[in-house]
Amino acid sequence: MMADLRRFAINQITTRDWTLEQAVNGYARQGVAGIGVWTEYLDACGIRQGARLIRDAGLFVPSLCTSAWVNIADRAGFDAGLAENRRRLDAAAEIGATALVVVPGSLATGEKDLPAARSRVLGALEHLLPYAREVGVVLGIEPLHPMYAADRSCLNTFAQCLDICRRLGKGTGIVADTYHCWWDPEFVPGLRQAGPENILTFHLGDWLVPTRDVYHDRGMVGDGVVDFGAYRAVLDDMGYDGPFEIELFSKFDWWLRDGDETVAVAVDRCAPLVGGRQKAPC
């Protein structure tokens, strides 16, 4: 039986050494329906050209990764971060991405005040929201694993991100990721509280034991301890019909392999988890 991959996307960082063009073609060639795009690859390709490649291949784009960091204490630097985020919102709109994934950084250099960093991020999101609504791109609030709380993102629990979405309202939503959230006692309750309409994309990544590197040792689906079937059951039960997107940072394993092999294994492992119950085409 053919795998049903209509809801399945690969986040292009998973095939780190491929250009955007290689990723678009490599995913489409194996029947993957969507691509999570990173700004670095998109900029290297050119935004207009990237949009054309994606459109021509017929891929959907759950998200553009990521927002620019706003972990800058001085006003001029902070404002430059906001301007770069507006540029990325434009790029997301041009490639038809549903969301810009918010990974906003955390502490500024030398700073130790985490509550202040969190307030700064909230302020940045409040500032960006009208523009995001204007260009029709959702701010995808992603809880990042607490081991990234100092540098990558100060948004670290599902409850914290859901609270931000509720405060900001329309134009925001949750990017859920098993790698970042599997440990969180509020992950499943939070998914249900958010409701299917507020989950923008559901990232798949496994937690390896042992984890050999804080930043780049995410596991292929099935190689770790994450109970993907249980999450799929919850998502079905709550009526989620959005995308599933595998995203691996893997310097010891998948980044060292040929992209075609990584895609083939990702498809093979994820197919049982991503089929069925698709949103009607709009």
Place this chain on the structure above:
Amino acid sequence: MMADLRRFAINQITTRDWTLEQAVNGYARQGVAGIGVWTEYLDACGIRQGARLIRDAGLFVPSLCTSAWVNIADRAGFDAGLAENRRRLDAAAEIGATALVVVPGSLATGEKDLPAARSRVLGALEHLLPYAREVGVVLGIEPLHPMYAADRSCLNTFAQCLDICRRLGKGTGIVADTYHCWWDPEFVPGLRQAGPENILTFHLGDWLVPTRDVYHDRGMVGDGVVDFGAYRAVLDDMGYDGPFEIELFSKFDWWLRDGDETVAVAVDRCAPLVGGRQKAPC
């Protein structure tokens, strides 16, 4: 001015290469008032002899580390884990430790059901509590960083641990650790909700950026991003007058140095954070 170290303990894993006797003498020699003991060192020394060494040096013992893991799905293995925990509670009582630090493991081999692992741990604690009360040792529930949720401990947020203490009541308390909790939006609110009487010991460890190893790269106080002064202010404000205890796992740095140097630097860095406001001697 002499540093006021009456509330200050060093957890002996910080001087990994020292025996219990070396640690007791090495800490006392530099005026440190307490020692956090690990079972491996205590067993190597002999419990009775260890108790004598500690008593003779006049050190207080905030805790014995750690409980035995109970991440065993079959009944016989689980029961053996409980028996070992009773033995460690006896040892804690014999050395005058206030608490046995609960680090209960998480998933059993091949298991992916984290909620089941959490239920199993709660069951083990319920089972052990009457015995802990009988021997006069508190079960020290410690939130461990979420990056240890698969292997070291399935207790990972302050709110989760506080909830366990509330359910189990007398004979339980919180072991708070800046390294494990600094990212947690519920850390400071949780400390206040717990109240000073339920914080057994306050561990000091810094979060390094970058963190080079998931397991053994904790930072000396002052070398990372943790805002220790802010926590001290909260603890003073809520009336906490218990111990402060530095605990470092540091394979790239402090474990490579001479124990006397590690102790000297720990005293120097922690002295401004641990003085004053001591509980009246009982």
